[in-house]
Amino acid sequence: MDIETYTLILSALLFAIGTAGVMLRRNAIIMFMCIELMLNAVNLTLVVFSRSLGIEAQVFVFFVMAVAAAEAAVGLAIIIAIFRHYELVDVDRFNLLKW
């Protein structure tokens, strides 16, 4: 077992922790942070595979970061808009469309 295999296991573990975080927390901002963690775990996987499959994988890491930045900006703007309306960020309380 070399460092690349261990890094793949580490990235799978970090992705699973991010999944658990999205499901366990009610705070919308922390759910967003868990999604960022999952994106970065994918970056780790891409960098590992860039060593054996070609340097292009690191370009995709760059694109993933750009998409993460865009997602964070829009997502935080949505959270701010919701907070203005409800004065909280608890996802269980946003039940206007639920019946």
Next chain:
Amino acid sequence: MIADFFFVLFAVMAIGGAAAMVLARNPVASLLYLVMAFFAMSGIFVLLDAHFIAAVNLIVYAGAILVLFLFVIMLLNLGQTDKTDLRGALYSILGISAAGAMFGLLVVTLRGGRVTSMGGGMGQETMDAMLRTRGAVGMVADPMFRSYLVPFEITSLLLLVAIVGAIVLARRRAP
């Protein structure tokens, strides 16, 4: 040998930071744990010879995106929760088992990817040679501005749309 030591150190920091982020009660503490995890992941990028990605990860991810999160947490004054917002027992069991299933699925899938990647790969020597001849930035910039120039330009469009969307969404409605 020393690389192994640093890998274990960074892996423990990353996993510990991620787990502490999920479990921390205060959103600000949670975010700082995530910064620690991202810092450790940058260290692992360095160990994998991706120096440029490590630097960008630190500057853009830990430095800019997470500070934006911190800014919003402080703007909305969320940093003083005294009770945890973790879900109840049934939901926790469901969530943790879903995460465990995801981990198992990823390990099985990545193991398969690892095997196929061994044939016809570049290997460590070419990576070192590329790092020496073209440098950490040129190594990534070469395919980005040759083969992936159009996706790169489209990324700028995506960022523009995100900027406009964020301003429209977060704007205070006119009275």
